[in-house]
Structure formats: structure tokens, C-alpha cells
Amino acid sequence: MKPDEKWRLEAISIRSFRGVAGEQSLDFGGRSALLYGNNGVGKSTIALALQWTLFGKFPSGVLPNIGFKDFLAPVGGTKGASSGEVSFGRAGQTFSIRRDEAAGTFTVKIGSKALEDEEAEKQRETVLGIDMETFVRTVLLHQSRVRGLMLDEVKDRNHAIDMLLGVEAAQDLHNVLKVKPFLDAAIEWRGSAKSAQENHRAQGDLLKRQYEHAVSQARDSGFQNKDLNWTALSAHYEKLVEAVHSLANRHEVPAAKLSAPVSPTEAHAQRFTVKVSRELNQIRSKAQSQVRLVQEKSRVQRMQGLLGEWDQKVNDRDEAQKLVSGAEAGLPSSGSPEKLLEDATTKIKKQEELLANLGLTYKLLTDARAALAVQRDAKCPVCGSVDVSHLDRDLESRIGSLSSGELVEGQKLLGTLKQYGNELKIKLDQLAQLKQGRVLVQNQLTRLSEQIAKLLEVHVISESKVRQRLLEGTKNSTAVCEGLEKSVESLASEIEEIATKATNLEGSLLTVILKREEISRHEKDGEKILHEHAGSEKKAESMEGLGSRIERIRIALLEAKDHLASDRLKRARPRSLELYERLVRHPKFSSFDITTKPRAKKVDYTFEVSVEGNPSTAREAKLVLSDGQITATAVGIFVGLAESAAHGLDMLFIDDPTQNLDQGAKEAMAKLMVEIAGRKQIVISTHDEEFVSYLREYGFDKKASVFHIESWNGNPKIVSGSKSP
Amino acid sequence: MSELLEAVEKLLQREKDHDATVNLWRRVWARYEQGDTEGVQDLIDGLLILPGDGE
Secondary structure (H helix, E strand, O other), rough: OOHHHHHEEEEEEEEOOOEEEEEEEEEOOOOOEEOOOOOOHHHHHHHHHHHHHOOOOOOOOOOOOOOHOOOHHOOOOOOOEEEEEEEEEEEEEEEEEEEOOOOOOOEEOOOOOOEHHHHHHHHHHHHHHOHHHHHHHHOOOOOOHHHHHHOOOOOHHHHHHHHHHHOOOHHHHHHHHHHHHHHHHHHHHHHHHHHHHHHHHHHHHHHHHHHHHHHHHHHHHHOHHOOOOHHHHHHHHHHHHHHHHHHHHHHHOOOOOOOOOOOOOHHHHHHHHHHHHHEEEHHHHHOHHHHHHHHHHHHHHHHHHHHHHHHHHHHHHHHHHHHHHHHHHOOOOOOHHHHHHHHHHHHHHHHHHHHHHHHHHHHHHHHHHHHHHHOOOOOOOOOOOOOHHHHHHHHHHHHHHHHHHHHHHHHHHHHHHHHHHHHHHHHHHHHHHHHHEEEEEEHHHHHHHHHHHHHOOOOOOHHHHHHHHHHHHHHHHHHHHHHHHHHHHHHHHHHHHHHHHHHHHHHHHHHHHHHHHHHHHHHHHHHHHHHHHHHHHHHHHHHHHHHHHHHHHHHHHHHHHHHHHHHHHHHHHHHHHHHHHHHOOOOHHHHHEEEEEEEHHHHHHHOOOOOOOEEEEEEEEHHHOOOOHHEEEEEEHHHHHHHHOOOEEEEEEOOOOOOOOHHHHHHHHHHHHHHHHHOOOOEEEEHHHHHHHHHHHOHHHEEEEEEEEEEEEEOEEEEEEEEEO | HHHHHHHHHHHHOOOOOOOHHHHHHHHHHHHHHHHHHHHHHHHHHHHHHOOOOOO
């Protein structure tokens, strides 16, 4: 491709990106350019914007490509609003590329043709003939890729050479593609299948043992080999149904016929056993022998109770009779007590009347004596004398006789009569009560006798035979009870036998059948497990296959890395050596070489300097060269790589090429830049005033646009931007 | 097209039954281009199936 057929950078326009909070446009017009200014004024933003607009990302391991919105956003600006537009030109043609983060679009335009997204990506690659990795390796030299060469760790320096040669992806991918997890997964799949098989085998052994135990139990329960199947079990169930029904009939218990289980399942069998048990309980409680036994026992108890009660009542009645007789004996023997009481009452009345008359007489006499005392000393008006003394003495004598004799005696007699009358009355009352009690007891005895007659189912029983009849009745009923108890015991025995049979059918015979079915299912499961094992084996093989493919990719990655690195170094070597001499100007080690050093899991490098033509003088570059000399060597390698690469861009973008360089090296670097600017477009960004002076001295500004970024206040402040004619 | 993609593909194609390996390599590369090694790691994690996964 001729130079005029290649593309040069015409302009770049940035919005809301890193160091540009607003909008910044730089017009290169296809010429070389110098961007200079102090650190932190936004120079690197332009290189990053160029990279991001073209490819939408940054080299792996250098800048964040996932979640890098924070990285793109300007200080204090909006996230996700970055956009960039880059235009290239060649022979009157313009190819413009635009990326808009907010709209999520990538657009290219060439002539009147505009394409978007994937088509735009393809078009960019077709027109410029360059992918990101080549762009980074041969167009844009960022200072960060040079700095790694100066690090102390060999691993870091090797990585820096990877980046310089554009093969870091190979090592990164080799590191992330691991085989072991896949081989481990294959082992796990095989292990899980083996474990499932072992579990299945162990379960099979357990089932077999359980089956043998069940068969042994069934034999102990009286079952034979011919019984160990569902047909036989079904027949046994039918017989059991008949046995229960027959038992119910024989004992006069109304019951519907049970249904035998229709299939050999535990649930059916359990339900049936419960039904049989319930039915047997019904027969046990409602069987006629049982009912009659209960009734007869009750009758015995009743008769025994009545006998006790009868004896007690007879005794009570006899006691009452004794009391009546005792009371009657305490009464006077002559005449009836009622007549005696009547006589006493009459006598008391007469004695009271007599006493009343005596009292009246006594009063009359005392009154007469008082009246006589008034007249004792009075004289007769006629005769002048009266003598009543003999009358007074008679009255005195009669009064005295009454008060000390007749009246006292009469009162005493009255008292005696009253006491006698009272005592007699009390005795008669008591006798009446006792007689009433005797009647009551006798009535109770009569009623009891009637109850007993009813119980013994006779019309009437004489008192003298009650006891005997009760004893006979009790004896008879006890004998009936004994007979009924035997019948009930026989029923209980039959019930027990049927219940045991039902339990045995479920617990022994059914268990055998169920275990056999379980073994059958288990065998089917075995087939499934074998099938699953085949699936696991397939998975294991798939994992091994993936592991194997990944291993092949890993080997290929290292081989490709070795091949690409060696090839690129080889192609860049003549120009790199020439630039090493010009830029490093080492007094002793006039030559350097970087060679690949393949190892088992990586490709390392040897980076040595030597006296040209004398390999024995070779020394590790890091130990011999200063940081400035390493920077100069790296720029030389980059230029060598850039010039030996084939793509559609006729430009270089070098960020800060004079880091750690001494004055002489800066001058040599400036001469090289001017020389390159004579052949192709080169954009240099630097903060190095001395270097800028050398560039001016050697006429770089005559061939290039100069952008002096004086300061930064959210946006780069460009104070001069000149385009030389 | 990336030189590394091409170089690895060529190397893989020298082997027998390379189609599946080349296909896997292209998927790995596509993920790498989209999202660096994190994307590749996601792909690998998706390919790795262990007993009990997804049950």
C-alpha cells in the first residue's frame, strides 16, 4: 500500500470524556502534531479518546473494560454521556468514526455511506485494516507500556514485553483457561455414579435380608411356600371374611359381610385389619352369651343384695315387735291401760272438787272468826253483856283442823293422782309409737317380698320361704353364669384366633409379598441407575473432552504467542537495533536482543544487551541499562514494530517518549521524531520543555501542528494551535 | 482479524477432530473481545457442569 493510500488523522472531537468536561476539538488536518503542556492538563485524554472512539475499549490489563463508565466520566461530569468523533483522510477521502455512549451507537461514514454497530465495526476493520491489538502495538504507544520494562519483578517485565509486542492476550487467556476443574468434574461425575451404584447394591442387600426375614416370620406364623403370593393371600383374606361373618351369625350379632382387600398394598391391608378388629370388638360386646352373662351376673348380684336386705328388714321387724312387747309389759296388768287412765282422770276431778269445797269452808270459817273478833268485847245494849267465847274457841279449833289436816292430805292425794295419770299417759303414747314403727317395718317387708317374688318370677312368696327361694335363685343363676362364661371364653378364643390370623396376614404374608415387589422395583431402579451411570459417564467424558480441548487451546496459545512474539521481534529487529544505537548510545553494549523463552506454562523472554558480534558479553538489560536507556530502547522497539506492520494507517501517536531520558537522548529522540514526521504523521504528547525545544530546533513545528495546553479547569485550555502551511 | 485468533486457529487445525476445539477457541476469543478475561471466565464457568448442578 502506497503512503497516499493510507489514512491520516484529520481531527478528533471529544465530549464528556475523562479530562474534557465539555467539548474539545483538535484539528490535525492529516499533519503531525505536538501536544505539550504540564502534567494533568488533559494530554493523555486525547490518546485515550482516540483509542476508545475507534475500538470502544482499552488493551486488556491496562485499563478497566468492564464497568468503566466511572473511568470514562469527566471529573464532576455526567456518567455515561461520553462521545468521541475521529476523522481520517486520504487523497480527498474522509472516513469518520463516531461513538456515543449515551445513545449506545457506533457509526462510521465513508463518502455518502453510513453504517452502524456491527456493520460499522466490520467497515472500520476493512477500511483501516487494523484491529485493536495491532493499533496498540503499532500506532499508539502509551507510556504505561514502557514503564513496565523498568520494574524489578521479572514477571512484570515479561508482561511489559508481552504488551509491547501485543501478545499479552495469549498469556492472559492461557492463565484463565484451566483444565483441572474439568478433570475434577469428570472425576466427580464418575464418583457420583459409582456412589449411586454402591448405594443401590447396599439397598438391594438390605432388601434381600428383609425379604428372608419376612419369609422366616411367615413360616413361623404357619404359612407355607405356596401361601407366599397374592392369590394365596387373597384366598386367606376371603376365608377370614367368612370366619368373621360365621362368628357373628353364631353369636347372633347382626353384621354386614366385610370386603377383602382387592390389591396387595399396605394401605388396603391396614384398612382391612382395622375393619376386622372393629367387627370382632362388636361381636365380643354384642354376642348373646355375653349379653346374657352380664344380665345373669346382674341378677345374681340383685338376689344377693335382696337377701341381705330381707334379712335386715326381718331383723328390724323382730326388734320392733320386741320393743312393743316390752312397752306393753310395763303397763298395769289389771284392766286395759286406757280404762285405768280414764279412772284416774275421774278420781283427779273428784279430788279437785273436794279440795275446792274444803277451801270454801275454810274461807267461811276464817271470815266468821274475823267477824266474831269484832263483836268479842261489845256489850249488849239491852243487857249490857254478851259472851261468845265458846264460839270463838270452836271456830279456832275447826280452822286449825282444816289447815293442818284435811286440806293438806287432800292436796297430797291430788298430787299422787296426777303423777300416776301422767306416767300412764306417757307409756301409752310410747306404746302407740312403737306399734306404728312395727307397722312401717312390716309394710317394707311386705313390699320387699313382692319385689323378690317379681324377681323370682313367682306370684307370691310366704315370708318363711323368701330366704330359701332367694338362696336357690342365686345358686341357679350362678350356675347359669358359669355356663355362659365358658361360652364367652370360647368366643374370646375364636376372636383372638381370627385377630391373630388377620395380623399375621398383614404382618407376615403381606410383608413377604410387598418385599418381593420392592425387590422387583429395586431391580428396575437398578436399570435406571445403570442408565444414569451411562449419563454420568457421558458427562464425565464431556468434561474430559472440554478439558482436553482447553489444554490444546492452552498449548496453541503458548505456541502462537511464541511464534507471534518471535516473528514481530524479528521483523522489528533491524530498525530497533538502529534506533538503539541512535537513542541509547551505550559506550560498551552496542547491541540488544529480546528472545522468547518458552516454558511449560508460559513464554518468558530474555532481554539482554551485548557487544555486537560477541555473544559472550551478553548481560541482562535491566541490570545494565538505566531507566532512560530502557525507555529509549522501548521507543526504538515500538518504532521498529510500527514500521514493520502492515495496515491502513499512516500515523503514530507517542505519549511521553522522553521519560527518564538525558539531554543527549532527548535530542536524539527529537531528531528521530522529526525524521519520522517527514515520512508519516506522528502525534507526540509531552510535558518536557527541553524536548519541545529540541523538536523546534530540528524543525518539527514546521511540519506539524502545535497545541500548547496551558492549563486545565475541567477542560484543557489550548492557548496555541497552529497549522503550518 | 486478530493475528492471535488466526494463529491459534491455524495451530489447532493441525490436529485431528479439531472442529470442536476451534469452535471453543472462537467462543473464548469472542468473550475475550467483549469483556476481557472476566468474560472468558464466565464462559468456562458455564461449560463446567458438576453433579447436582441445576437439580
